[in-house]
Amino acid sequence: MEKRLGLSNNGASNSNSNIRGLQIFIADLRSSQQSQEQERRIQAELSKIKQQFTSSRKKSDSSNKLAGYQRKKYVSKLAYIYITSNTTKLSDILFGLDEMVELLKSNVFSEKYMAYMTLEILYEHQEVVNRVDDLVTAQLVKDLAGSNDDTVALALNFIGVVGRLKNGLAYNDDVITEVFQIIRSPTAAEHLKKKAALSFLTLLKTNIDILTGDLQRQNHWIQRILSLLDDSQNYRLLLSVLPLIEFIARYVNPSQCVRLIPQLTQILYKCLIGGTSQLAETQFPAEYMFANVPNPWLITKLVSLLSVLIISRSEISENRAGLLQASNIDTDNLGKLRLCVSKAIELGTRDVSDPMERIVQNTILFSLINFASKLDPTEEALSNSATALCSLLISSETNIRYLALDSLVKLCAISEKTVIDSVCKKNLNLICRLLNNEKDQSILRKLVDLLYSFTNVDNVKIIVNHLLKFILTSRTISDNKMKRDISVKIAVLTEKYATDTNWFVEISLKLLSISSNATNNDDLIWERLSQIVVNNPQLHKITCEQLVDYLNNNNTSETIIATGAFLIGEYANLITEKISIGELFNLFTDKYFIVSNTTKCMILTTMIKLYKFAPEIGSAVIKFFQLELNSLDIELQTRSYEYLKIIQISNSIGNKALLDTLFSGMPSFNSRTNPLLRRLGNLPDSSVNNNSSLWLKVNKSEASLAGSPERRDESSSSVQNSTSPLSSMSSNNGIAPAPPLSRSRSRMNSNVTSPIKNNGINDSYYSRQNLSSNWREGFTRSISHRQGILYSSSLIKILYRITNPDIQQMSILQVSLTFINQTEWEMSGFNTETISYQLQDSPSYIIQNVESLSSTSIMPHKRIEQKFNITIRKPFEVEKSVIFNSHFKCGGSVQFLSLKIGIGMTSTLVNNVEQPGMTLPEYIGRWRQLREGLGNDGEYQLVVRPKKSGAQDLSSSLIQIMKRLGFQVVEQDSISNTVFASGIIHTKSTGNYGCLVKLKSAISSDGDSREIEITCRTTSAGSLSKYVVDCINYAL
Incomplete structure (x- = not known):
């Protein structure tokens, strides 16, 4: 398709160059010896063109109207006059705008191409936009919705060029929708999706409300955009889509993009590790190799996006809700990212003779070393990074020396002693020699910044003396x-x-x-x-x-x-x-x-x-x-x-x-x-x-x-x-006052601000999740059963299993999920996302050790697995439990599931059958103690109607439910229609709590059914008893 488009463009170019009248006009202007002669020739041509356009409009017979070829010739002459006069003759060619619009309506590619090209160079003038914008936009929408790929490509090119200008394209819902339809269409050509992604990015930069103004649209559209990464082998498409995703991650909704980290890591790993390997099965196709490096443009874009999604410790205080630290990334992906950094250092220190190959290797080296600071690197990795960068300080290329110094400054800022030892102790003389010999002012500033960055109490005299000598004796400082x-x-x-x-x-x-x-x-x-x-x-x-x-x-x-x-x-x-x-x-x-x-x-x-x-x-x-x-x-x-x-x-x-x-x-x-x-x-x-x-x-x-x-x-x-x-x-024992707050990260576009605010609660993202239909069935089941079916449909079945990996720490739960493909088609691009209710300010629970999926694709009737841990830190209501999202492509369509897993306070209970249970007198004694000690503060009561109405069946059913939840049931026969149960609620931060529950069944007031009165007393004066009763209510 791209080759066909290229041929079409060449055809248009040949057609334009074969316009004899245009060639003669250009030759006349170039042969003019004086500007007055050139001006007379231009004015004569303008008069002739205006006459032709006027007479064409007056003729009623369509056969006598201006032919498409003639209109194209005259429009191309107007475009040349505008360009050759350095845009000063705009007012002289405005009469041709209507004919440009007519040419835009043509079905001939070369004519439509000429119209779009001319309007692209004129659209920066507001007077042009005011006169023809409505007509151009209407035709633009029509072309975007058309079936001719070449026409669609021209329309997308036009949006990409003029979308940032002061016109209404970025605020026109028809244009925006048509561009997005091309992005989401499973049948659209690859080259059209590439152009559509870049055009949509242009519109989004102009009007960020496209996604932030409508949350439902935001969720749906972002999912569709992210699904373009599912075909990880389509590197051409990835190059165009990654800048759009990076903009979304920076300014729209980073939380939705975090789930891409495993996928991006795998692509980066394949490029850097697999692509540079000597193994035949991992070799990249020759068309993706440049300067002996596999896909360097894709590598730098991947690293740029990962740098947005993964934050360092110094960025925690900023408003960066929903992003991950290295400690929250699973060990498999973190290991792959660190291996990529090591490979970049290896490539960057390799001796090469080709200057282009050296530039490519250094570009990758700088991007990955700057990114490495977010990966909690080891001391050895930091030392290797610093050594590699120091080796570039003697480069003859000014840009290389500058970038090496810039990266060293950043490394010294985040890793203090390790990098200081590698840089200062081994290369201080080199740096000071560069300071005395360097002539470039920007590099001199970076050298001074580097010396400042690794100064400490041990080397302060040496460095200060060097700096003093520099400003006293150097002749290179002109500023x-x-x-x-x-x-x-x-x-x-x-x-x-x-x-x-x-x-x-x-x-x-x-x-x-x-x-x-x-x-x-x-x-x-x-x-x-x-x-x-x-x-x-x-x-x-x-x-x-x-x-x-x-x-x-x-x-x-x-x-x-x-x-x-x-x-x-x-x-x-x-x-x-x-x-x-x-x-x-x-x-x-x-x-x-x-x-x-x-x-x-x-x-x-x-x-x-x-x-x-x-x-x-x-x-x-x-x-x-x-x-x-x-x-x-x-x-x-x-x-x-x-x-x-x-x-x-x-x-x-x-x-x-x-x-x-x-x-x-x-x-x-x-x-x-x-x-x-x-x-x-x-x-x-x-x-x-x-x-x-x-x-x-x-x-x-x-x-x-x-x-x-x-x-x-x-x-x-x-x-x-x-x-x-x-x-x-x-006098304060050498402790300095608290440092000033960090500066904000530089923005890619100062006119765009992120709507995501970090108030400690992830409610802005958590509450916007649209849970899938029938989610509550699996949610209720996971509260009362430790394993079972979380979700099932004709496409996929999701099984869950909740266990305690360490019997000594009952507040830590491990959730294992199994995804089964129930179709005859392969599921590709499978990725998941876990969302907790609260992220900062002492959250009630935290999600840790999220393992990578065993595969990102599921063959028909096969399965993949994923595990993660949940640490219960303090009591919380079960309705604020973990939300689990999964995205995948099946049968050409993108599927999205959003489910809530029932993790509540009863999930930390354990029913130890070997330990003797409490007797009824013991239970009554403790019940009274709790009442006397806390009064009503530790008690909560709720009356519900059970699903089963039989008295005997109901009692046995209640006993089974309570045991399944983890309670120990008091064995007794003296009080009928009543179940007594006890248990210990475990939390990581606030300790463990005793819990007593009484379930009493009776005939309802209307006499038609039975009611259950649930009463819970705990050793906590807060809302813990209510949270426990809510879990029991779901289980009933």
Whole structure:
């Protein structure tokens, strides 16, 4: 079919190229020497075409109307004029839109092809859409519903091209329905299904309400779309369908797509493991091999979809309801995925001479290594991944080096020590050499991110020194912003991991001395340093002494001056052995006239603080303030005036009480967030916060760093919005404050948001399940019987068996399901899905160890099996039990079953026949104890009518039902028409509960039937007794 379509397209192309009038017109335009001559030729042709179209419309005789060939020729000329004029002549060709629509109605392929092609290039203009959209859409729907495959293909191409534009195609139900009908049709050609899948994806991106606006449509249509993967051998179709499924998984309903994980895993495994094997039976057809790799495009798309469906631990806090972690994937499929990662690493490290083969191998390597972090990889796998990526850092290809660095950054973010050992200890010299020699700015940024990601308390000095040397000596940094970003990273690393206080101060001040002009980043760095020094008394003196050394330098940066003004103003009295107060005043006087007004304000405050320490410099301070009264800056005037007044008042009253009060020592800071972390760029979340407990520490002999962080005088500090000091971390046993919340995952389309919200309860998906007809029969049976038939029809029979795999843990149940094909046709694409009522926030039960189906196809009258475990954590009502969905294709149609398995609180009971039962007096005694201890809180009563009416048969039937449920029945003859039973309810989290049940039968009030009064008392004051009675009621 595809070959036939290709021939048709070639025919259309040949037909178009054989339009002699078009060839002559193009030749005339190309031969024109001047633009004026070309313009005259175009205008002449436009006039001729307009005349032909006008005269054709006036003729009533159909034989004299414009022929299809002539109309196609003129429309093709209009299209060429539009293209060759760079779309500037749109208004000159609008008269031909009606003829384009007429050409669209033609049954001749070449004419319809020309009409669609021309409208595709014109439809981006709203004026074109306004004039012909209704007519085009009507013909489009007609073509989509037609039986001619070539015509349908043209219509789908048109939707794929213009569906994202501002027109109504994505909101037209007829268009949407026709495209979907092609997707679901069992008789549609393969190439049409491919085009339909991509066209539907285009419409869905434009209007996501196609699926989210109608839940019934969503469930039905998604099932049909997912069924396209059933033919796992049709790799061409898979390539087109996978992007559509990935969009659905990201933005519509990921829960429905999770069931595809085993199927996707098998396809990926077959491509990577089977396709690269030397065994003849696993070899891929040559048409699917590219650069000695089987189907690389399919591999990358499969990995991309699996990356959406499987989440890592760091993504649990996000709104990702219904997705799986690696711990919830069965061991068979998880093992296959890990084998695929190992094979990708093996391919990526293989020596090849063909550059195209190398590109393909690296593409697969990067996609799978980035995906591997979600598979709970072993330390060996992580180490191998890091080694493989490091080997690519010396590649001559810029893109390869960039992608290798990007993957290494992500690996370091999620696996800390293992990857750090493989990367840092073995390849640190290589990375630092690349940092010094690399010229590409984007790779330099990634190298810096990588160094930041694997820095820890052991290597912080080495890495910080390399980064400092880089920004001081490198000639490859042309972007000042990059220097500032590196400075921020250095500041964060020194604060986070430094254990040497002298080194911390030295590095911080060196950072501030690098920049000659103050920037926002520099402000953050010096403010953070000031905060840390204030909160750590042992840093006061050494910091101020080093600041004096910097201030004595003529080329001091303004940030150093600002830091010195703030800190020396606070602690000048500590360094008088090194420099006198008068010398400090002279030093700041010299710097005053080379800084900005903001820093000048700080220096003025520093001067009055120096006067507080040494009143003998008062005359010099007063003269300086008096000079600044004439400043052009109003803030400098105001400060100088206020400080003069303070000095005058202090002198008049003859003491320094006012100065001491107004300029008392700076209190500790207690903000809990480092503002520098907000300026780290697009590093992975974990790399921003990794090793967060390793903060600056000092010797215990130096006492706790800075005392109480409980006071904070905002008005007296020039450091605004700063963060908690290292002292507060140190005084808290080195434990850092909680890291900020993770950033949201980047979206494929910023205009599309997911409607799935994660509130801990999976009710948004659980409650939308449309259970199959007759589901309740199997549900009721599975409550009272440990094995039996869950569902039966002419197509399939499903058997169930509920057991306790560990007698010591009765709260863990194993459910075994057997699927029997009762038809004469093969069932293919068989996959299943288990849905629990609640996913997070302490669910009542959890589903674990879901094994893969023994096969995804069932031959006639054959069977396959699947097992999974259910752990009962706390009491729940049986109506919220597990829902089990199965999908398969049989006889060309897609089948879907949704059943509820009856797992309730009585499922954890066990009737131990070897253990002696309770006597009636013992039962009555415990019954009274429960009543006295809990009153009505632990009791529930319900009156029901049984299915059997015979008195003797009813009593024996009740006894059998209770024993089948797992209760121990009290053997007694003294009280007629009453059954007494007891049992232990087992739960994993809340413990075990005693349970007593009394069933009393009597004649109903109308006298026509019997009633059973069910009374249950438990050792729990909650709703457990009601949940038990509900299970008994179903069993009756």
